[in-house]
Amino acid sequence: MCGSPNTAAGSCARALILVGGYSTRLRPLTLSTPETLVEFANKPILLHQLKALVDAGCRQVILAVSYRAEQMEQELKVEADKLGVELIFSHETEPLGTAGPLALAKPLLSASSEPFFVLNSDVICDFKQLMQFHRNHGKEGVWRCGDQSGRAFQIWRRALR
DSSP states (O other): OBSOSOSSTTOOOEEEEEOOSOOOTTTTTTSSSOGGGSEETTEEHHHHHHHHHHHTTOOEEEEEEOTTHHHHHHHHHHHHHHHTOEEEEEEOSSOOTTTHHHHHHHHHHTTOOSOEEEEETTOOOOHHHHHHHHHHHTOSEEEEEEOTTSOEEEEEEEOOO
């Protein structure tokens, strides 16, 4: 989570989700489908994430895409419209690693001073609670770390430079 904590309580207008990987961890399920479109509880994993972000007040989600980007765009646009969230696809033409997509999306993220979430494609948490923590502690950045059970074991606050 990044940005000034001094905006309206409970709102986070934007999120960046890193979805450009080659989806090797779920093979063979991902040989023809990106990991984010593999179904969990009768819908793609990414739709669970988008719903949680919308519930936390996100109105715009930037997807940092690479592998099977066209398939994601095709399958997600209709669902995003149903959720009332704007999807923006930030395309990597060559692998940029984990931080590269952030640099690529910087113009989109810096267009506003509102806080924004940055997360991997397999992260679902209580985004409202994370935003409230961010607001209560007045820092520019918050990292949430968890153990394998999914419980948060540490949240770091840090002023970004």
